[in-house]
Amino acid sequence: MTEPPLYERDPEAWQAHLANGNRTQPRKRVGADVLFRDKAGRILLVDPSYKPDWDLPGGMAEANEPPLETAIRELREELGLEYHGGRLLVVDWVAPHGPWDDSLMFVFDGGVLSAEDQAAIRLEEGGELREARFVTDEEAKGLLRSYVWARVERAISHLASHSIGYLHNGIHREH
Template identity: 40%
Template sequence: MEELSPVSREYFRTLPRRRLAAGLVIRDGHGAVLAVKPNYKDGWLLPGGTVDPGEAPRNAARREGREELGLDIEPGALLLIAHSAFPDPIGDGLSFLYDGGSLPDGARVTLQQEELTEWKFIGPDEFDDHFGAHGAVHVAAALTGLAEARTLELEDGIEIV
């Protein structure tokens, strides 16, 4: 990339910044999804996390799978892209969820002890209780994308058609 002029650099500093997150939708043989329990907040999450500066979301999902689960899972199809606008201090962000396939029988999950306390498979009837209303919508939408072989786009939890 060519060097930016001071004027261009100042212009880019004025543009909004967004958080990017990427995750994997990993399933068992019955269609439940693998969830992890973080030690830094309530509830459960899909394996994944923040996309680092300069990192593509797909690469972040794979990296997070290695870091959080000890599994090197090549992300499959993009199932969901979701924009969420929250009040400060959270702000707005984009989430990318990828097909993580099915966890093979006998696969060994090694949790990232610094951030996670446990993992388990969660069925659709438990999504609200574990992921909260907002997260449950995202996980259900990702599974719809998987079933329909398409990428869904959500804006604050509502599908954009």
């Protein structure tokens, strides 16, 4: 007769086994951005004070925070916007680069911001953002890192096709 599995015969040992795996397995950074547009179809970008390049509004998740909640929190903190969530457009796996390990970036649809919503955007004095502005696709291409622009460009295409994209460094991958 075979012995029952560890989770059946010793639940405490099983939990300790799982906890050890949780401690030793790799962890990924997760970020969540939001693609907002204006009525002219321009994209909202932000200029973070802590890096040289522009980006979509959003940011990095805190420990155990779901990506959509990250986007909601970051938009409230950094722009004063009450975002209630939107459709997932793309998930982008970003390869290790420089001192950073790999990460997963989620891009959600923010829809078209009304003139009233645009007027409500507030940058915190001395905060993480120097500027927020709507730009054309061509301007965005020049302001964003190439792989971020690739991610944004794919997000725009998935917005139009009502689909979700899976990317590697901004490049579409079949799934």
